[in-house]
Amino acid sequence: MITPLADRLAAVRARVDAAARAAGRDPRSITLLAVSKTFPAADVAALACLGQREFGENYAREGVDKIAALRPDWPGLEWHFIGPLQSNKTREVAAEFDWVHAIDRLKIAQRLSAQRPPQRAPLQVCIQVNVDAEASKSGVAPDDAAALAAAVAELPALRLRGLMCIPAPREGLAAQRGPFARLRELRDAIVRERGLALDTLSMGMSADLEAAILEGATIVRVGTALFGRRAAAAEDGR
Numbered sequence: 001m002i003t004p005l006a007d008r009l010a011a012v013r014a015r016v017d018a019a020a021r022a023a024g025r026d027p028r029s030i031t032l033l034a035v036s037k038t039f040p041a042a043d044v045a046a047l048a049c050l051g052q053r054e055f056g057e058n059y060a061r062e063g064v065d066k067i068a069a070l071r072p073d074w075p076g077l078e079w080h081f082i083g084p085l086q087s088n089k090t091r092e093v094a095a096e097f098d099w100v101h102a103i104d105r106l107k108i109a110q111r112l113s114a115q116r117p118p119q120r121a122p123l124q125v126c127i128q129v130n131v132d133a134e135a136s137k138s139g140v141a142p143d144d145a146a147a148l149a150a151a152v153a154e155l156p157a158l159r160l161r162g163l164m165c166i167p168a169p170r171e172g173l174a175a176q177r178g179p180f181a182r183l184r185e186l187r188d189a190i191v192r193e194r195g196l197a198l199d200t201l202s203m204g205m206s207a208d209l210e211a212a213i214l215e216g217a218t219i220v221r222v223g224t225a226l227f228g229r230r231a232a233a234a235e236d237g238r
């Protein structure tokens with residue numbers, strides 16, 4: 001059965017609200033980021049019609065094309081680049097996006113800052129932390145996150161907002177909470193020790209957003225639960 005987008009959006013919002021209540025948090029303190037990678041601009045427009053404003057993209061070219069296609073009718077959307085970023089893609093990302101979630105080295109942050117158009121507001125950024133220390137995953141090692149955060153916070157056209165992670169998949173709420181708790185504790189330590197104002201934890205996806213919200217997520221990045229399953233060939237095609 002094909003669930004209409006409106007039903008899926010309502011269901012995901014209900015999950016966010018229920019998890020926020022369980023955590024004793026205001027649901028409005030959690031931003032639902034709709035991850036539209038591999039889905040067409042028409043699907044983004046359909047969600048925008050339902051009131052969704054924040055969208056996440058993983059691939060620079062696809063994201064920039066979608067932003068351009070939607071800008072005439074939907075100038076007020078907020079675009080988050082959430083994928084790994086290569087040096088040769090920083091210019092278009094700096095020009096077109098509002099947020100970048102997966103900063104994992106200073107060189108990329110420096111390029112984004114230098115290439116941010118001066119007429120645009122600072123680019124909002126998060127540092128991706130490899131919380132599970134998986135060899136295959138991008139992200140800075142937890143021990144190196146504070147130094148990178150301090151360096152990124154100095155860059156003039158960026159505004160460092162917090163940390164982001166993509167833990168290895170786990171079954172069950174208790175197991176899922178572990179890595180999210182570690183990211184929150186790392187954020188708290190950086191705030192305490194470096195005096196940085198980090199208000200953002202970008203963590204939680206379709207399968208584990210409840211665990212992330214219980215541990216303090218302020219942005220949950222949800223693709224499959226909103227748009228349906230992505231075609232396997234289109235996934236991780238980078």
Ligand SMILES: *Cc1c(COP(=O)(O)O)cnc(C)c1O
Nearest residue numbers: 035058082205206221222223224
């Ligand atoms: C694809 C992706 C998501 C969304 O994942 P779902 O499991 O489909 O909700 C979230 N964050 C990042 C970084 C992604 O690449």
